[in-house]
Amino acid sequence: MTTYIIRRLLYMVPIVFGILLLTFVLFNLIGGDPAIEMAGKGATAETIAEIRAEYGLDKPLFLSWDSQFINHFKNALTFRFGRARDRELITDKILRGAGPSLSLMVPMFFGTIAISISLSLVVAFMRGSKWDTLIVVVCVAGMSLPYLSFILFGQYFLAYKLGWFPVFFSHDLSTARYVALPVIIGILAGLGSYLRFYRTVMLDEMRADYVRTAFAKGLTTSRVLFQHVLKNAMIPIITQVVLAIPFLFLGSLLLERFFGIPGLGYLMVEAIGARDYFVISAMTFISAILYVVFNVITDVCYALVDPRVSFD
Amino acid sequence: MVNDNKLARYDIDAIRHCRFDWMINKHGIITLLLFASMIISSCGKSPQDNGTQEMVLYSALPSKIRGLDPGDIGDVLSATVAGQIFECLYQYHYLKRPYELIPQLAEDMPEVSADCLTYTIKVKKGVYFTDDPAFENGKGRELRAEDFIFAWKRIADVKYLSKNWWIFDGRIVGFDEFREYTKSCEKAADVDYSRPVEGLQTPDDYTLVIKLTRPWPQIIYLLAHQPTAPVAREVVDYYGKDIVSHPIGTGPFILKTWHRGSYIEMVRNPGFRQQFYPTEGEPGDAEAGLLADSGKRLPFCDRIVWTFIEEDQPRWLQFLLGKLDSSAIPKDNFAQAVDMSQKLTPGMKERNIHLKTFRDPDTFWIGFNMEDPIVGKNKPLRKALSYAIDRSKSNELFSNNRNDLAYGFIPPLMKAYDPNVRDIGISYDPQKARQFVRQAERVHGGKLPQLKLSMPGTDTLSRQMGQFYQRGFEEIGLDVEVEYMDWPTFQDKLKTKGAQIFSLGWIADYPDAENFLQLFYSKNVSPGSNNFNYASDEFDKLYEKVITMPDSPERIALYRKAERLIIEDCPAAFLFHRVAYVLHHDWVLNYKPHAFQYGLSKYRRIDLEKRGAYKELLKKSR
Numbered sequence: 001m002t003t004y005i006i007r008r009l010l011y012m013v014p015i016v017f018g019i020l021l022l023t024f025v026l027f028n029l030i031g032g033d034p035a036i037e038m039a040g041k042g043a044t045a046e047t048i049a050e051i052r053a054e055y056g057l058d059k060p061l062f063l064s065w066d067s068q069f070i071n072h073f074k075n076a077l078t079f080r081f082g083r084a085r086d087r088e089l090i091t092d093k094i095l096r097g098a099g100p101s102l103s104l105m106v107p108m109f110f111g112t113i114a115i116s117i118s119l120s121l122v123v124a125f126m127r128g129s130k131w132d133t134l135i136v137v138v139c140v141a142g143m144s145l146p147y148l149s150f151i152l153f154g155q156y157f158l159a160y161k162l163g164w165f166p167v168f169f170s171h172d173l174s175t176a177r178y179v180a181l182p183v184i185i186g187i188l189a190g191l192g193s194y195l196r197f198y199r200t201v202m203l204d205e206m207r208a209d210y211v212r213t214a215f216a217k218g219l220t221t222s223r224v225l226f227q228h229v230l231k232n233a234m235i236p237i238i239t240q241v242v243l244a245i246p247f248l249f250l251g252s253l254l255l256e257r258f259f260g261i262p263g264l265g266y267l268m269v270e271a272i273g274a275r276d277y278f279v280i281s282a283m284t285f286i287s288a289i290l291y292v293v294f295n296v297i298t299d300v301c302y303a304l305v306d307p308r309v310s311f312d
Numbered sequence: 313m314v315n316d317n318k319l320a321r322y323d324i325d326a327i328r329h330c331r332f333d334w335m336i337n338k339h340g341i342i343t344l345l346l347f348a349s350m351i352i353s354s355c356g357k358s359p360q361d362n363g364t365q366e367m368v369l370y371s372a373l374p375s376k377i378r379g380l381d382p383g384d385i386g387d388v389l390s391a392t393v394a395g396q397i398f399e400c401l402y403q404y405h406y407l408k409r410p411y412e413l414i415p416q417l418a419e420d421m422p423e424v425s426a427d428c429l430t431y432t433i434k435v436k437k438g439v440y441f442t443d444d445p446a447f448e449n450g451k452g453r454e455l456r457a458e459d460f461i462f463a464w465k466r467i468a469d470v471k472y473l474s475k476n477w478w479i480f481d482g483r484i485v486g487f488d489e490f491r492e493y494t495k496s497c498e499k500a501a502d503v504d505y506s507r508p509v510e511g512l513q514t515p516d517d518y519t520l521v522i523k524l525t526r527p528w529p530q531i532i533y534l535l536a537h538q539p540t541a542p543v544a545r546e547v548v549d550y551y552g553k554d555i556v557s558h559p560i561g562t563g564p565f566i567l568k569t570w571h572r573g574s575y576i577e578m579v580r581n582p583g584f585r586q587q588f589y590p591t592e593g594e595p596g597d598a599e600a601g602l603l604a605d606s607g608k609r610l611p612f613c614d615r616i617v618w619t620f621i622e623e624d625q626p627r628w629l630q631f632l633l634g635k636l637d638s639s640a641i642p643k644d645n646f647a648q649a650v651d652m653s654q655k656l657t658p659g660m661k662e663r664n665i666h667l668k669t670f671r672d673p674d675t676f677w678i679g680f681n682m683e684d685p686i687v688g689k690n691k692p693l694r695k696a697l698s699y700a701i702d703r704s705k706s707n708e709l710f711s712n713n714r715n716d717l718a719y720g721f722i723p724p725l726m727k728a729y730d731p732n733v734r735d736i737g738i739s740y741d742p743q744k745a746r747q748f749v750r751q752a753e754r755v756h757g758g759k760l761p762q763l764k765l766s767m768p769g770t771d772t773l774s775r776q777m778g779q780f781y782q783r784g785f786e787e788i789g790l791d792v793e794v795e796y797m798d799w800p801t802f803q804d805k806l807k808t809k810g811a812q813i814f815s816l817g818w819i820a821d822y823p824d825a826e827n828f829l830q831l832f833y834s835k836n837v838s839p840g841s842n843n844f845n846y847a848s849d850e851f852d853k854l855y856e857k858v859i860t861m862p863d864s865p866e867r868i869a870l871y872r873k874a875e876r877l878i879i880e881d882c883p884a885a886f887l888f889h890r891v892a893y894v895l896h897h898d899w900v901l902n903y904k905p906h907a908f909q910y911g912l913s914k915y916r917r918i919d920l921e922k923r924g925a926y927k928e929l930l931k932k933s934r
Contacts, residue, residue, distance in 0.1 A: 034800065036807045036839065044477060045839060046495065050470045086378050087556045088572065096572070152625060160629045163934060167633060168619070168626045171575050258623050262574035270376065270573070275800040 001300070008296045012289075017073075019288040024072050027277050028061060034275050038085055055278070072281065081282035085274060090282045093267060101251030101263030103175050108186035109248055112194055113241055115187060120198030121225045124206050135195070142192030150189040151258050154181060169260030182255040201236050205229045234305045242298040246290035250283070367613045367918045369900075370637050372621040372630065376573050380559035382541040383466045386475035388819060391538040395910030396578055396616060398541035398561035401433060401460070401520075402532060404908050406915050407593030407602060410727055411823045411908065413536055417455065417562065419518075422535075428527035428862065433520045433535075435460070442581050444560045446550035452583065455562055457514040459542035462505060464512065465490065466548070467539060471500035476539040478841070483531070485511030485523040505545070527860040533822030538910055564611040564914040576618040580611060589902070589915060602904055611914035612902075631895065632663070634926045637918070638896035638903065646712040649895060654713075663929065664898040664922070670905040671725040672892050675718055675828065676817030677884040678765070678781065683837075683845040684812045686763065690755045691882060695738065696748035697763075697813070698885035700784045702740040707888060710777060714893055718886035720875045721818075721828045725889075725907060727863075728825035728871040737879055737886065745788040762791045766811040768802040777815070807839035816843065823907070825871045829855050832878055844883035851877050899923040 035051035052058040060067045075081060081090035119135070126132045158181060159167040165181035166173055205211065206229060214224045251265030264283065271279035302309045377390040382398050385391050403416035415421060419434035441452035467474040468491045480487050486509045497503045511523035524531070534540055547560045559567055564587070565578040591606040605612070621627040624642035631639035641649045649667070651657050656667045678701065682688040687697075703717045719737020722729050753760055763785075767778045778794035785792040792813070797805070805811040820827045830836055833855050834847035854874045861867040878884075896903045899922035902915050 033804055036800075036804050038473070039475060039839070044481070046470060047473060047475075047477060048839060051473050054471075054473055083553065086572075087381075087553055093572070155625060155629065160633065161934075167629045167635070168621060169574065170619070170635070171569070171571065171577065171617070258626055260574065260619065260621060260626065262571060266573060273798055273800075275798070 001303070005296060005300065008299065012292045015292055016285075016288065020073055020076055020285065021069075023281055023284050024069050027280070028068075033057075034085065034277060076281070076285045082278055084271070084279045085276045090279055093279065094264065094282065094286070097251070097262060097264040097267045098249065100175070100179075100261045101256070101265060102248060104179050104182055104186070104255060104261050104263060105248035105251060107179070108183045108190070108252075109244065111183065111187045112190045113237075116191055116194035117198050117230070117237065119191075120195050120202050121229065123195070123199050124202035125221070125225065127203060127206070136199075139192035139196050142189070143196070145189075147189050147254060150185050151182075151254060154185040154188075155258060158184075169262070178259065179261065182252075182259045182261065186252065186255055197240070198233075198237070201233045202229060205233045208232070231305065235302060238298060238301045238305065242294050242301060243291070246287060246294050249290055250287060365920060366615060367920065368615040368617060369613045369913055369916055369918065370635060371616070371618050372627050372636050372639065373576075373618050374620075374627070374640075375622055376620055377576075379556045380567070380570070381556045382538050382543060382559075382561075383463060383472065383474050383476065384556075385538050391910050393576060393618060394538055394541075394559060394561075395563070396565040396913050397559045397563045397567060398538060399563045399911065400536050400538065400541050401435075402536040403911065404536060404906065405590065406906065406912065407590050407597050407904060409594050413532055416536070417542070418535075422532065428529070428860075429524045431522040431524070431531065433457075433522070435518045435520060436585075437518055439562050439585055440583055441544050441547075441560055441562055442566050442583065444547065444550075444558070446544070446547040446558075446560065448546075452560070453544070453546075455542060456517045457520040458517070459544055460520055460540070461509070461512045461514060462545050462548075463541065463543040465505050465509070466543065469494045469500070469503050469505075471497060471503055474539070479534050479537070479539060483524060483526075483528050484509070485525055487511055527862075529860070529862045530822065530824050530826055533824060536908075537821055563911060565616060568615075573620060575620065576616075578616045580614050584611070587914070593904075597904070600904075602902060605902055605917060612917035613913060616913050634897060634923065634930065637900045637916075638894055641712075641893050641895060643710070643712060646714075646893075650712070650893065660895070664926070665895050666898060666903070668894045668896065668903065668905045670892050670894075670907065671716070671723065672890040673723055673725045673820035673823060673907045674817055674890050675721045675723050675886060676815075676888050676890070677718070677721070677886045679811075679814045679816055679844050679884045680882070681809060681812055681814070681843075681845055682847065682883050683809055686756070686761060687812055688845070690752050692748045692755055693752035693760065694882040694885075696745045696752055696788060696790065697785060698738040698882055699741045699745035699748060700788045700790070701781060701885055701887065702784055703887055704740065706777070706780060709780065710773065711888070711890075714891050715888040716891055718888050720879055721831070721884070721886055722825045722871065722875055723820070723828075723889040726820075726823055726825045726828075728868045730872045730875065733872075733875065733879075736876060738882070742788055749788055749790060760790065762793055764812045765792050765794045766802060766805055766814040767794060767796045768799055768815060770796045770798060781815070806843045809838050809845055811843075814843070825875075826859055829858070829871065829874055832874075832883065846878075846881070846883040848877065848881060851881075897923070897926060899926065 033048075033052075035048045035055070035057060038051050039047045049058070056068060056071055059071070062069050064070070079091070081094075084090050084093060123132050123135050155167060159165040166178050169178045210232070211224060211229060214228050219228075249264065250268060251261075251263035253265040253269045255261065256263045256266040267279065268283050270276075271283070373389055373393070375389060377393050378387055379385065379390055380394045380397065382394055385394055399416050401416060401418040402413045402421075405412045405414050413421075415436075417436055417439060419436050423432040424430070435455065435457045437454075439455040441447065441455065443450055443452045447453055464480065464487075466472050467476050468480060468487055470491060471494055477491070482488060490507060490509045493507065494503050511525075513521040513523075515521060522531070541561065544560060547558065548555055551558045557570060564581050564584045566581050567576070568579045569575070569577040587610045589605040589608045589610055591603070593602055597603055619630075619636075621630065624644065627636070627639060628642050628645050630636045647657075649657060649660050649665075654669075656665065660667070678697065680687045680694050680697070687693060707713050707715050707717065716724055717739070719739065720730065720733040722733075749760075765778065765781060767774045774796055778796060782792050782794050802811075802814070806814060806816075818828060818831060831841050832844065832846045832848075832851055833842060834852050836842035837845045837847065851874060854870060854877070858867055858870045858874065861870070879886075892905065894905055899919040901917040901919055906912055
């Protein structure tokens, strides 16, 4: 297993290189000159030139040991991302945003997974009944509604009209209090697609011989569903769950923006809007590293839950 | 396969009733518990309910501020926030209109030499920077005249990368040379700030002498502009680049927390010198209760909390819940707040909400790139495009009829505003526009090619506005493609002269029409502020003459003449001047809107009883 993990980690090297190259090339191809916007409304050519020099934008793109790409590469690998355009350290920004983002995304994600898997087992078990039909219809309706409408509706009725939750972040509130409503909205908005997917997975398992055998042996329904069916349905669930974990780090733009959660989703989108290449680059790099690492974890998990999968 | 499915289906149907009730109940209970715990945890006392008699001002910021280092402040929001911490030599009178400057850190108004080239300013004694570890023993030291010169030299220092060099460019004797010297320094640390500048002298700790290269009457406004606030050298040396997060000034408030992108909290500066609420205002102020606190010591509030709320819905709901003291009116909620006669609706009156309106010092336009081979060389085409825009409809559609329509670039707020400008200015006239199209085709020598309009935004409103303009141009037979882009891309296009037609505006830095005139001066073409790349010898001569003139009827006449020249040459189709509609709760006292809203929180007072009563009102309404 160790050899397997080391081998997979070594695969990361060209992938990370590719990511760094791709983000660098894309930004330089598509993006304009960030120094112009930084220089402000009364910009002079010399201020623009100094800004370029300060951020290393005046150096050659590739063909030099001191090129922009080599520096981009070195900074990323040493996690020294430098300063954002507002002159704050990027690592400070990321560290500050990671907590709020994760406190929103982790309960939302695992809440969605737990509820959708449980419900999918029930629905698959009741396949063809009116309950199944009703839940599928509700799921499809939920998937069809824009995410924004869940937010606007939830914020207006649950927070403003009924007063059950705070409408917006306030620095005097505990994290649990200001994150509660966005978490519930996130779970409800995401439930439809997850539930439909897991229902399909569960239905495939329900039709397998071992389920019939288990019932024939007199096992209880809950034991058959939660011990046997669930375990065998784990491969697609693991694929979806583990690979989604790195994205939790990126936060949720809309929820963060509407509820004032000072997380990384907003940071990333704001950086894109302001063309803060330094922040975009740092966030892309961290996300890519996390994605590759969690890919390895997914493979290890396959072997752990399914004896047919071997590290060889 | 079919049979297998049927069998599976049969088996599932047969067994699904066995223990299902138990499962539903167990999962249902868990789910209910989860939801209930979340709801219970989220209910509780709001920050305003903490039962203390602390006077706190709650406000929202519609977007993130960029920094609190005065030398690099280039946006209104940052200046608004920094204005509570930093003070300038002069400030705008809170109540008087037209806007009038009064001393703040200066002892008096400047002493100006007969040739208008030397300004002598006495700096107030007994003004202290707030305590900070940057100072010896952590105690803020007294403000000295050299703190101003240090702050301005930072702006001149090309290594500091300030956005504000435009303030001093070419104005002060020897200052441009200082800037040139900073260019020769290898690193920022190599710049010697003790290097003398002939035009900036401090004969003693409390006297500042400024020598100008030519008369510059607007200097007085810029000495009230946030970037010219004094900065203590010790603070810059102590914090280095982190100074952006450590604003240390002399103002009424101290930064307590700045959670970037989330909220800013300030507390009253315990060492703030004696400053008092104004004793006079304009007619009607006394009746409006704005002089009730005359002569009382400032500031009134103990704390200020600004929350960044970018979306309209949460900002509006927070205001209605009383968690914000004041709010602009979102476009979609306008009818809920203001009726057809532009008065408050009964719903708002029941909540004791007050409406205030005031003119912003701005002008918005569709600009033409005068260096563009199609648009720049074809005046009839520019006129056709200008006549094709239905400004009234646009005002109705996008601004709830709030704005003043623009016929020239000087906004009504300015003293130089010409009420007769509408007689010569361009307004919607599709017939005339079509005539100009025919002339434009003759000038062009055939059918006009497709034109490109650049819009500075990709959001819904930008797209709606872009489509509105496009439709107007189509109606007169012009084919205009609209390009929507983010702000940096848009800026890039403007500064590299790549935009053919563009939508933009200008918010004045001070209440003098000169701030608009410079937008058309040929020496300011892109990447400078003249994004039209307009160049006219006649206008330049007029501009160069008028900028050295003190305020007088003759200067006003020349401003208006310059405006007429621009209207005639048509480098832009002027659209509107914004009129702000602001709501505030009745517990906010001394609320008078101000176009240059820097450092106004010190005047505001909160009636805590009324704030408490609103909460009761809300409870009852639920």
